Amino acid sequence: MSDSGFTDFVKAIRPDMRRQAYLLCGDWYEADDLVQQTLIKVLLRWQGLDRRDELAGYTRTVLVRTFISDHRAPRWSREFPYDRLPEPDPEHGAQEGVADRLLLLDALARLTLRQRAAIVLLYWEHLSANEAADILDCSVSTVRSQAFRALARLRSILRAETLPAGSRLTGSDGSDMTDE
Incomplete structure (x- = not known):
């Protein structure tokens, strides 16, 4: 499968996707998994995506719909939420x-x-x-x-x-x- 810009697209959009995913999930590890799932779905459709100027919006849509779909039905393998939130992402420093x-x-x-x-x-x-x-x-x-x-x-x-x-x-x- 030819890359044809996918790697550059991922490098540009991944930080925003990760932040969006964290806001939806509330967990950095789950957010990383959600971003990974989303990018896989986008990659599988990459060659057929013609409107490259609208990729960020398309990717956001895939991210949100994947989040809702994955959380709609409870799964026996899902982790249980904690009583408190994890520490903030160390990559972003103290705010x-x-x-x-x-x-x-x-x-x-x-x-x-x-x-x-x-x-x-x-x-x-x-x-x-x-x-x-x-x-x-x-x-x-x-x-x-x-x-x-x-x-x-x-x-x-x-x-x-x-x-x-x-x-x-x-x-x-x-x-x-x-x-x-």
């Missing part, structure tokens, strides 16, 4: 607000799969509801409904947790995730 981000990631892990995917796509990836609907293979109103319910659930979870004084949980665009 301000690590405790807040860990709290938010813990809250994200309590959402349903589709709610979590909607939040990640809309608020971290800054996609429109139409783009998220295409990726999730559902209607725009379903995306909005899932996001609305997810935000309400996140607010409820975060209010129940003790936030350090002055903490503000923010998305990657700096928007406040705790405001109503």
Whole structure:
């Protein structure tokens, strides 16, 4: 099978894919497995993919759908979630607000799969509801409904947790995730 740019594509997109996968899974090892599964699926279709300018979006769609598909039915071989989140990825170094981000990631892990995917796509990836609907293979109103319910659930979870004084949980665009 000819590479024809796949290696360069993977080198360029893998860090973003890994971050997206972590936001969906909440576990770096599972995120790496999800990225691997996604890249295998993309590689198998690589020769037939003509619109190279849209590969990032296609790959994101495959990533999200693979995540939802793999988590839809419980498997006997799956690992059980831990009570606490793992340490942040050492490759990215210490960041301000690590405790807040860990709290938010813990809250994200309590959402349903589709709610979590909607939040990640809309608020971290800054996609429109139409783009998220295409990726999730559902209607725009379903995306909005899932996001609305997810935000309400996140607010409820975060209010129940003790936030350090002055903490503000923010998305990657700096928007406040705790405001109503």
